[in-house]
Amino acid sequence: MPRKPGVTDENIIQMYKSGMKFKEMIAIIGLSDRAIRNVLYKHGVEMNREQSSGQPRKHKVNEDFFKVWTHEMAWVLGLFITDGCVHKQLNSITISQKNEDILRLIANYMQADYVLALTYKTRSTPTLIINSKEIKSDLEKLGINANKSLTVPFPSVPHEFLPSFIAGVVEGDGWVQKRGYVMNITTGSIQFAEGLLSVFQTWNLRSEITTEFTQAGNPIYRVWVKGKFTLPELAKIIYNDSIKPYDSYKKDSMSQRLTD
DSSP, rough: OOTTTTTOOHHHHHHHHEEEEHHHHHHHHHOOOHHHHHHHHHHTOOOOOOOOOOOOOOOOOOTTTTSOOOHHHHHHHHHHHHEEEEEEEEEEEEEEEHHHHHHHHHHHHOOOOOEEEETTSSSEEEEEEOOOOOHHHHHHHHHHHHOOOTTTOOOOOOGHHHHHHHHHHHHHEEEETTTSEEEEEEOOOOOHHHHHHHHHHHTOOOOEEHHHHHHHHHSEEEEEOOOOTTTHHHHHHHTTTTTTTOOOOOHHHHHHTTTT
16 A cells, blocks of 8 residues: 655654554555554554554543634634545544644644644645544534535524634635735635625625636635725724734735724
8 A cells, every 4th residue: 555645754653642543544644554553663653552453542632622612613613614624434633724833723722632744635734633533523513524615504603703713714715815905715615605795794894706617517606805995894803802813914914904
């Protein structure tokens, strides 16, 4: 079995030390059980007999994280809907972000071990791995399943936490013009697009949905917010003291006219 591109020995060691089962590692790494063991032996990693036999050590994470609405939960949920993945066969979820500071903040909020791997598809995007059957189940209750990109609904977010949720969505799949005149969020789900549009309209923001099609004929929906004075209004709503400040060029671009 060939190793999937972008997976390093360090990634394999991190997965093992996190308590991940060998069968889960095989699916992500692409190597056989024996080959994974050889990597661990080569680097002198102490083997855990129970883990090697299929019973993993506890993977540190707050398994109740998605059970109770908080600003942190809403923000992470927004990011997860856009940049996350629920594995169909494994009891694990992953979230990819080029800005690793955001992944560290997610892990901190979720009280999770910071287990990182490079995605085999992009070879360069850091991906946070969280193993939890409970969290996977809670996300499914929120309508987030495997292969969610075309069907994910807009979740029933309590009004109080909508700004934090939208901030996470923007950070995940949002595009903001550097001049700060327009912003859009891209999704393959019409239900999610219409939910976003409804929120923006409720906030009295100039917004609309446009539709494009991939070469395969699948629709792509872009939800726009437009106007050099409208984007600062959106920034005031979603970037507030509810969420710990983080370095985001999207936030900076949207907020540049707040003092004009």
